[in-house]
Amino acid sequence: DGGITQSPKYLFRKEGQNVTLSCEQNLNHDAMYWYRQDPGQGLRLIYYSQIVNDFQKGDIAEGYSVSREKKESFPLTVTSAQKNPTAFYLCASSMEGSGRDTQYFGPGTRLTVL
Amino acid sequence: GQNIDQPTEMTATEGAIVQINCTYQTSGFNGLFWYQQHAGEAPTFLSYNVLDGLEEKGRFSSFLSRSKGYSYLLLKELQMKDSASYLCAVRPPSGGYQKVTFGTGTKLQVIP
Numbered sequence: 747d748g749g750i751t752q753s754p755k756y757l758f759r760k761e762g763q764n765v766t767l768s769c770e771q772n773l774n775h776d777a778m779y780w781y782r783q784d785p786g787q788g789l790r791l792i793y794y795s796q797i798v799n800d801f802q803k804g805d806i807a808e809g810y811s812v813s814r815e816k817k818e819s820f821p822l823t824v825t826s827a828q829k830n831p832t833a834f835y836l837c838a839s840s841m842e843g844s845g846r847d848t849q850y851f852g853p854g855t856r857l858t859v860l
Numbered sequence: 861g862q863n864i865d866q867p868t869e870m871t872a873t874e875g876a877i878v879q880i881n882c883t884y885q886t887s888g889f890n891g892l893f894w895y896q897q898h899a900g901e902a903p904t905f906l907s908y909n910v911l912d913g914l915e916e917k918g919r920f921s922s923f924l925s926r927s928k929g930y931s932y933l934l935l936k937e938l939q940m941k942d943s944a945s946y947l948c949a950v951r952p953p954s955g956g957y958q959k960v961t962f963g964t965g966t967k968l969q970v971i972p
Contacts, residue, residue: 788864788947789903789962804959836902848893849960851902 749773750852752837757857759824759831767822767855769837778820779838779849782806789836795820824857832859862886862950864963871969872938880933880966882948891951894922894933897965898944906933906946935968943970 750771759765771778777796781789791804795814809828814820820839824831835855840847863885872878882892891910895903909915909924909931921934933946945965952959 786964788964791959794959848905848908850905853902854900856900
């Protein structure tokens with residue numbers, strides 16, 4: 747079955763620690779995205795990648811980092827520099843790198859900072 | 861830039877029809893998406909409109925008026941499982957990379 751997987755589903759971290767969220771897709775999509783969702787707010791774009799070995803900052807990239815070494819994988823690291831990291835994180839992918847295609851989402855990771 | 865407005869919450873009765881509105885003010889427009897998101901889960905794609913008019917897909921229909929900057933999602937024969945948030949999102953125009961902008965979503969509660 748084709749799809750997008752994210753792990754873990756729930757993640758807890760202590761303040762001052764970096765943590766990496768996994769995102770894998772087997773849809774053969776070129777573009778991948780990371781969003782953050784907070785209560786009462788829309789999806790906010792953190793980073794996106796149109797193609798392997800390339801990625802761009804979104805609207806709220808500060809305190810986050812990504813890599814895109816393989817087409818299938820787009821991990822997100824939440825660093826200690828992120829002031830308010832507790833949120834629901836969603837990974838998505840779309841067929842073309844233009845960013846205008848329908849995006850398909852993974853199940854999400856809920857990160858809680860203790 | 862892009863500005864998208866949706867009602868925050870709506871309540872409707874099982875078996876009824878509900879219309880969820882979305883208005884947008886954008887510097888460019890090339891289509892509008894609707895997604896459904898159950899609590900704690902990922903958004904799932906429902907529909908995409910690029911031309912004016914109504915697109916029907918089973919119990920769900922989506923309408924677009926580009927001149928008015930307006931869209932709605934129509935849900936018929938409501939079921940309890942339709943309780944979810946519904947997100948509209950605007951697709952940017954062609955040329956370079958511009959991101960899809962999501963609204964904050966409308967939380968629909970279906971009651972017996």
